Amino acid sequence: MTTPGGPPIIRDFEFIMLGTGTSAGVPVIACDCAVCTSTDPRDKRTRCSAAMRFTDPSGNPRMILIDTSPDLREQSLRHKFDRCDAILYTHNHVDHTFGLDDIRRFNAVMRAPIDLYADSHTMQHLHRVYQHIFKRDQNINDSFVATLLPHLLDPDRPLDLHGLRFTPLRFLHGRLPVLGYRIEALGRHKRIAAEQPKPLPLAYCTDVSAVPPQTWGLLCGLDTLVLDMLRFRSHPTHLTVDEAVRIAEQVGAGQTWFTHMTHDIRHAELNPELPEAMALAYDGLVLGDAAQGG
Ligand SMILES: [Zn+2]
Ligand SMILES: [Zn+2]
Ligand SMILES: [Zn+2]
16 A cells, blocks of 8 residues: 555646647648538647646746657647656657757757657657757757757656656557556655646557557546547557547546547537547647636
């Protein structure tokens, strides 16, 4: 038995759905389908990523990103981000990593390096693609590039950051192992807080096609599940609408939000058809005590 950690040591927590679209985004280039031409803002989906904004135990404002989508610049402007304290990656795909260059602006504003956490496969990809950042001494000109502190993430060990605990969750994305995160507020003595602020505990699980047996236990007792849901037709590396709903039912979170959707999904059509406590996420959705939520 663990001693409860008392009240959370963070305040004003918000979980922000920055982007809820698949790798091509919605609208898709050169498509005139009903969703791509929809005037419903919930049908406009930038590439998939999320952020947390909160006040840390020392009273400092914090912002932590999960993934850096190619739309990071637009997403940051939309939410008026003026800092970035850490980046956690789910996997190496370009729709989740190709915004990393834009992080340099936060370096300039904060005058500090930024912590980056990724598993070894993703870290290798980042070092290969972003040689101008990670092998800066080889640049011909010393241009303005991001200053990052890379940390190798052990998928079997939780990571405590600024009053939050991130427990990596192993998923399969086709044949590629990827990570999700279970996010909880810490209380005293580095223990999970007895009472979690909304929408925690939250599990962020994008780019998923299968849940390995050892991961189910880490999806227990969730207030909020954010889960991959690509489209209606089957796909080798993502969950379909039916598969995602089935997994969400098994997990039984207080509320499930689906993400990473293609232009096959029209918000106003599918959202009302979903089971209770499940809904389609949309860009700009903010989850938290102070937020509207829906
Ligand atoms: Zn993706
Ligand atoms: Zn379309
Ligand atoms: Zn992917």
